[in-house]
Amino acid sequence: AASAGSGQTCLGPAAAIQDAKHKYERALAAMRERDQTTFIFVLHPEAISIKETRRATGELGKLGIANFRLIVNGIIPPEGAQNPLFAARGQMQARYLGQIEAGLPYAQQRMTLLPGEIKGIDRLRQVGRLFFDGQPATFAPLPTGEKPAAREATSLEAVRAVLEPDGRRRTVFFAGKGGVGKTVASCISAVWLARRGYKTLLLTTDPAAHLGDVLGVPVGDDPAAVPGVENLWAAKIDPKAAAETYKRRILEDARKRGRPETAIQVMAEELDSPCTEEMAAFDKFIEYAAQEGWQAVVFDTAPTGHTLRLLQLPVDWSKQLDVKIFASVDSNAADDVAKQRFGKVIEMMRDPGQSTFAFVMYPEATPILEAWRFARDLGTVGIHPGMVVANMVIPPEQADTPFTQSRRLMQEKYLAEIAVRFQAPLAQIPLLPGEIRGIEMLDTLGELVYGVEKVQA
Structure with a gap:
């Protein structure tokens, strides 16, 4: 009867959720094991990104999970810092990189901002070699001769x-x-x-x-x-x-x-x-x-x-x-x-x-x-x-x-x-x-x- 409750949730029958709890406990145990699971946090060297990473690692820490690594992404490279706008952003990033070192004591890798986006198999392979093999990679700027079709600006x-x-x-x-x-x-x-x-x-x-x-x-x-x-x-x-x-x-x-x-x-x-x-x-x-x-x-x-x-x-x-x-x-x-x-x-x-x-x-x-x-x-x-x-x-x-x-x-x-x-x-x-x-x-x-x-x- 309705007065007894329907036994349903938006995820399915309540009894099924109880079964799922056992699976959850097994999964949680696996996530706590360093030799089975690694949590990789990707962040920018900026205040809000650092705050969110701290919040997320803290929440996982309450569950007994502490096997973390960091990828700090979007770092301005030396060739980018030749422009005053990007040079200023690079200086801001340097301050936050120091905060990351001091406040997030986990193994980390750094990824520089590229002249173009990471898209396509060739670029993914280059980034993979850089990340996993430590091989230096050169990412040439995109050709500047070809302009996109003109568009009318929104008023x-x-x-x-x-x-x-x-x-x-x-x-x-x-x-x-x-x-x-x-x-x-x-x-x-x-x-x-x-x-x-x-x-x-x-x-x-x-x-x-x-x-x-x-x-x-x-x-x-x-x-x-x-x-x-x-x-x-x-x-x-x-x-x-x-x-x-x-x-x-x-x-x-x-x-x-x-x-x-x-x-x-x-x-x-x-x-x-x-x-x-x-x-x-x-x-x-x-x-x-x-x-x-x-x-x-x-x-x-x-x-x-x-x-x-x-x-x-x-x-x-x-x-x-x-x-x-x-x-x-x-x-x-x-x-x-x-x-x-x-x-x-x-x-x-x-x-x-x-x-x-x-x-x-x-x-x-x-x-x-x-x-x-x-x-x-x-x-x-x-x-x-x-x-x-x-x-x-x-x-x-x-x-x-x-x-x-x-x-x-x-x-x-x-x-x-x-x-x-x-x-x-x-x-x-x-x-x-x-x-x-x-x-x-x-x-x-x-x-x-x-x-x-x-x-x-």
């Missing part, structure tokens, strides 16, 4: 049209491959909107919660004003904490309805799944976004796969949750309210007059492909790209050495591909000498990316 007006509210609340979702700069793009956008006079809420469900690092101020669990930026509030949604609150609410409701304790235990098991965590985070987002008064809500999403599951769950509500949560508490009224609530939000996401899905990527093959796949998946539920943000674009005037010319040429090719693939307004965040941190820098970048516009009265 600032077209970009602003999908970012600014137009009489109704505007919700902007930033999506893309992990590590491409979604947090930076969302912070730039939120600060710019607030400076234009729009009351703006900036949210994240990213477990790493890098908003505070980029803003330069602490960001808590509840919306709070960001010092130094009138009209801007920010909050981080902790998926685990949201899930605990969500489960507690469901189980308390069941107890109030007189369900027996055996049924409560079954329901608790059903709710103990990753789907509950993601649904709870989405539920919390709706709670904040539905608050009166916001003119713009900027959502710094988690990496692509996580976000897609987060968004698909409400769309498949009747298939996945009727038998999981609300059928268990035998509450048709609660079911109807939840369906209506989530359905209304999905309709808002599908309306380009109210929502913009902005895909962030480097102008390189892999981030573009992953963002494109994600965009196609969203298209199956009626959500389409509203804007594309290309991050770390080399300014044309900096393409003054063979190394920077080669990398700029590569980026131009992919900027043209982005325009063709996504058919959406394209904004560009330039590569800077250092990291993007603090309100002053976000203000400057907002004007570079979106332009200076008349402030709302």
Whole structure:
């Protein structure tokens, strides 16, 4: 009976999950063995990347796993440092390489930034020989004689049209491959909107919660004003904490309805799944976004796969949750309210007059492909790209050495591909000498990316 719990979770029957726990324990034991498993962390010599690596190694350490190696990627080579922009980035990297040596005491290998991308069998073999055999490798710059097809630049007006509210609340979702700069793009956008006079809420469900690092101020669990930026509030949604609150609410409701304790235990098991965590985070987002008064809500999403599951769950509500949560508490009224609530939000996401899905990527093959796949998946539920943000674009005037010319040429090719693939307004965040941190820098970048516009009265 429904009152006894369905015995189902989004991963399958609860009993099957118990069997899986035994497999998990065996796998965990193997992962602790140094002669069987090695965890390799790839990071850039930058503050947020180091912080995330520390967080991840710390989490694994709680499970008794300590067999780590590092690959420090993207190090500016001597030929790259002949350009002042890349020379400044090289100096920044040198400081962080020292921090990595001191704070992450694991075996490490270093990979320099190449004139072009690592793509194709020949280049992979060269990198493999460099990594595993210690053989020196020479990566010649790409030929600069062949220019990509000319493309028409997106006007600032077209970009602003999908970012600014137009009489109704505007919700902007930033999506893309992990590590491409979604947090930076969302912070730039939120600060710019607030400076234009729009009351703006900036949210994240990213477990790493890098908003505070980029803003330069602490960001808590509840919306709070960001010092130094009138009209801007920010909050981080902790998926685990949201899930605990969500489960507690469901189980308390069941107890109030007189369900027996055996049924409560079954329901608790059903709710103990990753789907509950993601649904709870989405539920919390709706709670904040539905608050009166916001003119713009900027959502710094988690990496692509996580976000897609987060968004698909409400769309498949009747298939996945009727038998999981609300059928268990035998509450048709609660079911109807939840369906209506989530359905209304999905309709808002599908309306380009109210929502913009902005895909962030480097102008390189892999981030573009992953963002494109994600965009196609969203298209199956009626959500389409509203804007594309290309991050770390080399300014044309900096393409003054063979190394920077080669990398700029590569980026131009992919900027043209982005325009063709996504058919959406394209904004560009330039590569800077250092990291993007603090309100002053976000203000400057907002004007570079979106332009200076008349402030709302």
